[in-house]
Structure formats: structure tokens, C-alpha cells
Amino acid sequence: MSIIEKPHTLRITDHVPHAVALAFLRADARENVFLISRVRKGRGENPRDPGSGMFLGAFDDDESLRGLAFLGNGGLLVLSVDEPWVASTFARPIFDRGFLFTLLIGDNDGSREFMAEYKRAGGPKPVLDRKQPFYILDSKNIVKKGLKEIDMEQASLDSIEELADLACEMVAEDLRLDESRIDRRHYRLRMTEKVMDGRAFLCRDNENKAVFKCDFAELGADGGLLEGVYTVKDERKSGVATRAIWTLCRDLLGRGEIPFIGLHVDEKNKAARKAYENVGFEHLTDFRLTLMPVRTAT
Secondary structure, eight states: OOEEEOSTTOEEESOOOHHHHHHHHGGGGGGGHHHHHHHHTTTTSOTTOTTOEEEEEEEOTTOOEEEEEEEETTSEEEEEESSHHHHHTTHHHHHHHTOOOSEEEEEHHHHHHHHHHHHHHTOOOOSEEEEEEEEEEOTTTSOOSSOOOOOOEEOOGGGHHHHHHHHHHHHHHHTTOOGGGSOHHHHHHHHHHHHHTTOEEEEEOTTSOEEEEEEEEEEETTEEEEEEEEEOGGGTTTTHHHHHHHHHHHHHHHTTSOSOEEEEOOTTOHHHHHHHHHHTOEEEEEEEEEEOOOOOOO
């Protein structure tokens, strides 16, 4: 069924007009750049594309949209709601659909409401659940002086294997996973897609070894969402990350084609937060990242 009646007088449906979804998301455009990109690119129309998915909308009695849930084909769940309790109304419809999400991202309070109801519906406990401060950088607040430029390169197809290795190292460290259990093919495919789209970047040392990488979940006229930021352990505390992020962001924002760059960071990662703040990133709001057990449909 495409329509499910839920408490709080909200109606959950998978029929959400694009124009209505965009109007809702643009009320907080900087916080919703990823979902805006999914609506604009029609990413719900290709079930075989891991980056695609479908939207559920929560409508009130006046037919006003109160929240959106993006159910990605690759197991990503992203929530955007106007009030935290609205997120909870998506939990049972998502559970009943058997959507096996592995990663949830949403505003901090809304994600908590969702997970509480999802557990009551019978969902499993998360493997990891943490606050993620969300930072924003634009051409006005980027640091203008005091940082030294560093050579950055837009990754090419020749860099795929390096990027895949670094991505696996990053995920294992960030999410506290055993690297041997990480599906390298998955991250190789992700990095290949980002390289092809011009959304992956590298910094190398004097011996041509990649020592820093970053990529973008979204990079375009609606804004940029930076992710996959990783510095090899031997180069940490050397200032490479700060210089690389500053050089890249300065160049991208300087073109005038991207209005801002946002990113999520682990609340407890003080070193990373300091590096971003040194570039000029400013704390806007708090999101939450929830990692679920890997499951397969039965």
C-alpha cells in the first residue's frame, strides 16, 4: 500500500510531489542539500542505482508536508522533519515495509525520536549512535589569511585503487569496524562514481603517495556536502588536513558556482573539528549518525 495512517494525525505516503518536497527542504536549504539533490536529480526513479531511493512524506490534516524520509537503495535512511516527534511517525511504516537500513542520518532530536519508536516496533539496537555537529562554510567566512596553500588534485581513474584503500581505512577507524569485514568492492564502486562525477580529491607527499583524501556527497548549484575526509596516520598533526581543506574549499567557493560547503563531524573528534574551524567552518546545527547491524532480507 502506498498510504499508511499513523498517529498524530499524520499521513505517511510515498506519493510526494517533487515541487512540494523541494519547497519543504528549501526552508532549511543548507541542512538539506543532500535531499534537495536527490529530488532534483530524480534519484528515486532507478531501483538498480545504489545512490537512488524513494521518499516517504508525512502530511498533516491540512495536507501540509511535515517531514520527509529518503530510503536509499544502498541502505541509507535520511530524515528531515519540521519537529522532532514527526520523525517517529516514519518508524513503523519503514519497519513494516521491511526496509533494512544500515545508516541513519537526521537531526539529533528527530533521530532519537525515530529510533525510540523503531525499537518499539521491533527494530534492532544500533551498533553505533552519535551526535554529529554540522558545519557550514561560505565565501564570507572562509579564512582569508594565515594558511598556506597545498597542492590538491582532482582524482582520476588512475587513483581508484588508492582511494578505495583509504576509504576502507577511514571507515574502519571512524566506525570502529574490523577492516577485514569491510566490503572493499562497495567502496571501490563508490569512489569510482565520485571520480567520474568530479567529486573526489587527493593530496600527495613528495614521494607521490596519497596522504589525504576527501570527496563530496553532493557538489553543485545547491551547495556542497563534504565527506570522506581522511588523513593517513603518519601525516596527522602536520597541518596537511587544514591546508588541504582550505585550499580546496577556497578554490571551489571562489568559482562562484557553489553557495556553501557543509559537513558532518563526530562530536568527540576534537582534532577534526579544530581543523574545520581553522578554515572558517561554523557550527550550524546538530545531526545524528546511527549505524545499524548489517542484515539481509529473508
